[in-house]
Amino acid sequence: MIADPDEHSDDRVAALEIQLGKLARINASLMGRVERSTDLRGNAFSVFETAISLEGKVRERTADLERALGELASTNAELAQAKEAADSARRRLGDAIETINEGFAIFDADDRLVLCNQTYLSLWPKVADQIVPGVRFDEILGKIGETRGMLGAMVAPDRWISERGAAHEIAEGGQVIALADGRWIQVNERRTTEGGVVGVYTDITDIKAEDARLRARELAERAVVLQATLDAMPQGVCVFDRERALLAWNDPLLAFLKLQPTRARLKIADHAALIQWCRTALPRANAADTLGWLGEGEPETVAIRALEDGRSVEVRRLPMPGGGMVMSFDDVTDRLRAAAALRETNETLERRVQERTAAVVAVNIELQQQVAERVAAEAAMREAKTAAEQANLSKTRFLAAASHDLLQPLNAARLFVSALATRRMAAANRTLVEQTGSALDSIEDLLEALLEISKLDAGAVKPEIVDVPLGELLHALQAEFALAAGTRGLTLTVEPSTAWVRSDARLLRRILQNFLSNALRYTRQGGVVMAARHEGANVRIAVTDTGPGIDPAHHVEIFEEFRRLNAGHERGMGLGLAIVQRAGRMLDHPIGVRSAIGTGSTFCVTVPLAVEGTRQIRAVSAVVRRGIAARTVLVIDNEETILEGMRAVLEGWGCDVLTAVGASEARAAIASSGAPVDVILADYHLGDGMTGEVVVAQLRTSLDRPTPAVIITADREPDLRDRLLGAGLHVLQKPVKPAQLRALLARLTG
Structure with a gap:
């Protein structure tokens, strides 16, 4: 809105005119006094004296009047210039708003129209002559509502006027309205600093039309994809709407019902026509319980009927939400x-x-x-x-x-x-x-993997989050897999690390063991590298191999149970990465894979750093152990087959073996032998509620020296293991690996 420069000039002219009126009245009063003095006194000298006095005052008043007239003339000139500038500004503003393509309107603080352009008036052609400066906005809305100039006004005039008036009152954004002639207008309104409203009305009909075309095109593309999907299905499929009219079908349906493509719509135009056609095309399969209509909410039905030509057809019916039904026909003769x-x-x-x-x-x-x-x-x-x-x-x-x-x-x-x-x-x-041993290894690995996955799924494994020295863990893994790598002619490189991480040591070790095992199993030449890299507050532990690589399309699939890609003759059950994924999810350690065909593979796990980050790794000292030959080993188990197997193995290593099924037989065997017992091997479950832990405790009280004891158990519960270790017992898991048993015996008797 443009300010009026005439306002201050008019005030100044009015003040000057008041001042001139006062001077004129003073002059008239002075002249009257002179005339009255002459008439009353008749004294010539007094008249002369008075005339001279009045002449001086008149000159002063006349000079004041001339100055006032000069100021008035100057003010009138300034007023004329200001008025001309204001008229020029109004013309330029009018020309400017007329040149823009959008409708433009300004309302003052009283919501009266101040100015608008022809584009704004063209939006309301039926009431354009009534939209003039000074008319209120609500009056304009009323006129538009009466002439049904808006689509909303045609449906519900009062509601449209109320909603449009509320949006105008807020004036804080855009509003899209539809005109009665099919055009779409976007209205953007904002408040002025003086409390008025400025509105811009943009014609977005073309944008709306383009959006409609895009939606129609998208629907058409979806229809093409749907039809292609239906045609790709081996079963014959047809879809009916809620009025039971045919909506869609596929080519296998036409072949199944012996229909020509050009006559399909005519022959099976609705559900009743389909039933009529099936009486000829599929005799014995047109019963109501096979082809009848299913209402909304009814369950899916499947019926198998034998045809006259010896074929068997399976008909499935499925009601659709909101009405309609999908039917499929499938030849299940071979099945x-x-x-x-x-x-x-x-x-x-x-x-x-x-x-x-x-x-x-x-x-x-x-x-x-x-x-x-x-x-x-x-x-x-x-x-x-x-x-x-x-x-x-x-x-x-x-x-x-x-x-x-x-x-x-x-x-x-x-x-x-x-x-x-x-x-x-x-x-x-x-x-x-050797083949039998390899088969037993496979069975053992499979059982352990299945048990571990089951425990992870059941929540039986409770992670114990502690500070773990990563360097010691990597060093132990290098020692564990060095022999396997050398046997396969591969290089195994494990970069040292001084980092400490927050994790469960057992589960983290299991994740890295599976990474290394898979890398060594599927790599034919080259080597495997395991390294840890700092990434902010985390450590990323990666195992990289030079194997054949994995297609990125299978990167998700390989973490599923029993998934093995291009395994060849390599032994494995496809459970290692499934365990890795579950353990990583339990520990909240993200698991990643980067691989492609011919480029090798990298599997990684991201672990948070401990509070101190890095510490000095304890030096690992080598310990020299002596052999186990001529050592006396007491084996306690309630199954004779286990005792015989243990005896065969231990005697093959040169040990003296005593066997017993309980505490009493163990004491008798020790007494008859006469030789001191070097190690006790006891099964945890001995039957009749007795445990190896109790039997070992009883025997230790009767032996003349502290004797190391090993409990052999199939239980993998952390609580049981901790309790046995706390009692000074060593623990081996079933099935016992002979090499592991021999190493433990050598350490205990060395």
Whole structure:
């Protein structure tokens, strides 16, 4: 809004005119006094004196009047210039707002129109002649509402006027309105410093039209994709709307119903027409329970019908939300035949199994007990699996109970195989022994991986977050995998680190073990590098190999259970990375992979730094151990097979072996031997509620010297391990690895 320069000039002219009026009245008063003095006194001298006095005053008043007239003339000239400048400014403002393409309107603090352009008036052609300066905004809204100039005003005039008036009152943003002639206008209003409102009205009809075209194009593209998806399905599919009219179909449906593409819409235009057509195309499959209409909310139905030509068709019906139905037709003849053949094969196999079982029972009656135990264990496992789906605690209890029964026979088998391996035998027999040992290793790895995954899923593993010296962990892993790398002709490089991290040492070690194991397993030549790099408040531990690499499309898939890509003849179950992912999620340690075909692979885990960050790593000193030959070892187990296996292994190493199934037999064996016992090996579960921990404590009280003892258990609960270690006992997990057992015995008896 432009300020009026005439306002101050008018005030000044009015003041000057008042001053001139006062001077004129004074002059008239003086002249009257002169005339009255002459008439009353008639004194010539007095008249002369008075005239001279009046002449001086008149000159003064006349000079004042002339100065006032000069100032008035100057003021009138300035006023004329200011008025001309104001008129010029108004013309320029009017020209400026007329040149812009948008509608423009200014309302004063009383919400009266001050100024607008022709574009603004053209928006309301029916009331343009009534929109003049001074009219109120609500009056303009009323006129537009009466003429139905807005789309909203055509539907609900009062509501539209109320909403538009409220938006104008706020004047804090844009509003899109639709005109009755189909145009779309975007209104942007802002308050002026004097309390008025400035509005800009932009025609966005083209933008709206383009948006509509884009939406139509998107819908068309979606329709094309949907049709392509339907055509790619092997089943015949058709879709009906809520009025039961045909919406979509695919080419397999036309082939299935023997329809020509050009006549499909005509022959099956609605659901009733489809049923009528199927009476000829699919006889025996047009019953109401096969093709009938399903209302909204009804469940999906599947029906299989045998046709006259020997084929079998599967018809699926699925109601759609909001009405409508989807139907699919599939030829399941081959599938049913395969199922029938499979049932026949299963029946044959069952008969053969029964015959073989009877023969085995007749040959060796002792296997009945083992079969019964395994059946009981399988039943317990099935019950535990069902319970695990309802509660993780039940799953954890099952794992604790089943692990001992599963690993006990495996432990005995490993001991016997290890004992055989130490004996002289033919090359063919040694090959069989080695293959048996390799198979047992695979079973052991699989069981351990499955148990570990199950415990991670069940929440049975509770991480113990402490400060971990990363350098010592990396050094231990280097020693653990150096032999495997050398055997495969690979270089293993582990860069030292002085960092300390916050993590669970056991789970972090497990993650890195799986990284190294996979890298060495799938790398044919070159080497593997493990290094730790600082990244802000974290440490990124990466294992990089020169293997064949992994397609980025499979980077997510490889972390699933039993996923092995291009494994060739390498042994593995595809569970290592699944364990890594679960452990990383439990520890909140992000797991990453970077790999491509032909470029090798890098697997990494990001671990937070400990508070102190880095510390001095303790030096690792080498300890010289003596052999275990001629050492007396007492083995306690409640199963004879385990005792026989342990005896075979230990005697193969040159040890004197005493065996017992309980505390009383152990005392008798020690007494009859007469030799001091160097080490006690005791199973944790000895039956009848007795544990190896209790038996060892009883024996130690009767021995004349402190004797190291090792508890062998299938339980992997951290609490049990901590309790045994706290009691001064060593712990080995089942199945016992002979090399691990020998190393422990050498350390305890050295």
